[in-house]
Amino acid sequence: MIIKPKVRGFVCVTAHPTGCAAHVQEQIDFVKAQGPIKNGPRNALIIGASTGYGLGSRIAAAFGSGAKTLGVFFERPSEEGRPATPGWYNSIAFTNAARAAGLFAANINGDAFSDDIKKQALEIIARDMGPIDLVVYSLASPRRTHPRTGVVHKSTLQPLGAPYTNKTVDTDKGIVSDVTIPPADEAGVADTVAVMGGEDWEMWMQALADAKLLAPGATAMAYSYIGPSHTWPIYKDGTIGRAKIDLERAARAIDANLKAHGNGRAFISVNKALVTQASSAIPVVPLYISIVYKVMKEMGIHEGCAEQMQRLFATQLYNGNSPKFDSEGRVRIDDWEMRADVQAKVAEIWPQVTTENLPQLTDIAGYRTEFLKLFGFGLPGVNYDADVEPHVPLT
């Protein structure tokens, strides 16, 4: 089958197996080129391991520190004549590369919010891995079926209190326009907190603790975003921001438990805004990303998921280093994005952007390249005119 990109709004409904493998390999090569991350994780559980920041974390743990990894994710598998979602191919590529390097890698494709998937994970950890010393919680999901109540909660990306109007870009068509997003009601906030807040992370940690599968001194980490004030009404001060406040609450609760049992630690790492499947769905944010990419590339400080996670592991978590917490107890690997000179430049460009000058004032071209790469398209060395088998098993 010849597989070409089919972009529909902010998703691409096809994915290329060879291209996804090349994308994963790029990230592995980057991490390996930075050299070993000493005193790193030995046994890592990555929840949300197939794309974006979770995949970057898994690569840093495995190829930086030689960790055994168990990856949990929720991807549509391939079928005869139908490509999978990219995280399926990414996970196959990661697993093949890890095993070729002599590293243990296991995968669970299923709903991480469910009791059943947690049980499956505990079985693999007990049987094949031993106690976990790093838990990375990197889920980005539009919905969660609550394992106790059966209620399906849907997360939203909305402001609170009042409608929010700002510039946005249709990244596919290159059209800049104003968008107005109505505010969420309290039920919308509660649903978003139920999906993207910290309860499920706590359930994972409790399940591991109950099964005595947490190593003494274990680290648990989840990811958040803050960004500049242009995006606050839709992000930090919106429904997702409320969920992130709950994630921080969970981090404090998990931290207290881990400290009481073997001097472990739990915290939130605030990461850089990057093109991922999750971030491309947020109004306004893709325009911000296109601008900040331009500014950071011009300054020579642009990073992708692997670069961010390698730097997080190497300079904050391991290698003899300790996390440098902000006043709220968060690690800030968004430090370069939030530098005053970067944000001053973004603030200067933001009001000037129009459909006409979008290619000059922003890195919309880089945005599109990165977006297509998420689905395995546009990778150097991949022949996209060649026949490729879409149906690949995950072992």
Ligand code: NAD
């Ligand atoms: P992503 O869409 O690339 O990855 C989401 C992952 O979650 C995938 O592995 C997916 O398979 C998995 N997943 C989703 N629902 C699941 C379910 N029910 N069960 C099991 N797995 C499931 O997203 P991302 O951008 O890497 O986001 C990960 C985290 O990083 C989120 O907490 C996000 O808020 C945070 N973050 C993202 C950015 C950004 O700009 N992308 C910036 C800072 C922080």
